[in-house]
Amino acid sequence: MATHMPNNYNETVLHKYLRHWTRDPNNVSTLDMDAISWATDEERRERMKNYCEIGADYYDLVSPLYEQGWGQQFHYSPLTPGLSLSECTTAYEKRFAELARVKKGMRVLDLGCGIGGPARTIALTFDCHVVGITNSAWHVERGTALTKKAGLSDKVTFVKGDFLKLPFPDASFDGAYSVESLCYAPNPIEVYREVKRVLKPGAFFTFHDFAMTEKWDPNLPEHVKVRNWIEFGNGLTNMPWVPRMREAIKEAGYELVQEIDMALTSAPAPWYYGPAGDIWWAWRIPGWADFWKVFKMWPPFRGLAHLVYRIMILFGFLPKEVSTLMDMMWFCTKGAAIGGKMGIFTPIDMNS
Incomplete structure (x- = not known):
């Protein structure tokens, strides 16, 4: 890992964040998909009370990954023709x-x-x-x-x-x-x-x-699910x-x-083309470094990487939390891209 990774960056940091998003506190090594996608109003109110802790736990987990993969600026930007x-x-x-x-x-x-x-x-x-x-x-x-x-x-x-x-x-x-x-x-x-x-x-x-x-529309289940995905993937x-x-x-x-x-x-291109992994636009936006950023979020590449990690986990070379972290970052990027495409x-x- 890069030298700017915090000393305590390990499975424990992931567990600290996931404990806010599960209905089974004894299992914080995998994602609780039902709790993430269909959180009840009571569960969301309880998380709101702990917003500061949840935000801190989230950024302790993802900040080094953001910096490695995206740079020192943790935000989306509108695209301008001719610029990377x-x-x-x-x-x-x-x-x-x-x-x-x-x-x-x-x-x-x-x-x-x-x-x-x-x-x-x-x-x-x-x-x-x-x-x-x-x-x-x-x-x-x-x-x-x-x-x-x-x-x-x-x-x-x-x-x-x-x-x-x-x-x-x-x-x-x-x-x-x-x-x-x-x-x-x-x-x-x-x-x-x-x-x-x-x-x-x-x-x-x-x-x-x-x-x-x-x-x-809060009355549409698909809209609510996408909002919940974005919240989980971004610590909101x-x-x-x-x-x-x-x-x-x-x-x-x-x-x-x-x-x-x-x-x-x-x-x-739309603002969300990067997190969407849209390599069609990546070919047309200047800069090989930027193409690589987007390519790493291209669904086929992510699927292949995930398969490789799962094999390494199966043979004991990596902890299963590596796969969980990849799943979590899917919600971070793809949730935003899906919501952007839907216009919500x-x-x-x-x-x-």
Whole structure:
């Protein structure tokens, strides 16, 4: 494994996460498909109470895998003709910061900062100071190391904490943003209000987030199942719904200035072509490194890899948890791709 893998990365980390998604606490080595796909309202409410722990357990498990397979930026981006996946991601972060009205010299809060990929892009491009908050100690450790390596320790700092209980005084930031992180809060309005508390009067609040679209229907079992898959695959406890997000922004005292659905801005390929493993588009997007990223998620390749792992497990060369982890990451990528194709799930920008 790569040297940036945490010291405690083993089956125990997987077990810690899976125990939140099973009806049999004595079996946390395999996926409980019924509990994942058809969680009851009571089970989901119980998980919401533990959202912070579940999110931390999830990212302790997947962050090293994300970084190895996708890079330092843990988010989707709209595609731009002529640019590779990596270039699209960086270009999007810069456009997003412009949308958020980031200016030189500002002190900006990054909510759910991960290992700091977007924070470093924004701090370097706009010459501002970014304070990232995450509930993962591993994110703080790894993000701090990467930031030091990039020579940006004077511009980007990391704090461990809960963004529903921000450890900052009132009116202490010139602006705040988030990239695919506020969806981890069980109730959007609670985090929107807490962010408003730490912002100076008139400061911006802009976020790019996962959401179920207006097409999502809670009365359709297939829609509910796909939402549950996305939640499990991404460590979420209550995926936000776009109409409710709009209401919560207003209830928290903001004015919704702009809303941008990534599904409508990605070209020529859909935003989810990468996690879908669509090698037809991968051939046409520049960069062999990006092609390999997508190829590894191509269903035939994943099926073959899974078969190889199962054979190695059968003969005792690998623990069975390796297969379980591969199954779990299927939900992470394919759940998002399926929801995107159905039009019921999208990453969305909201600017207030």
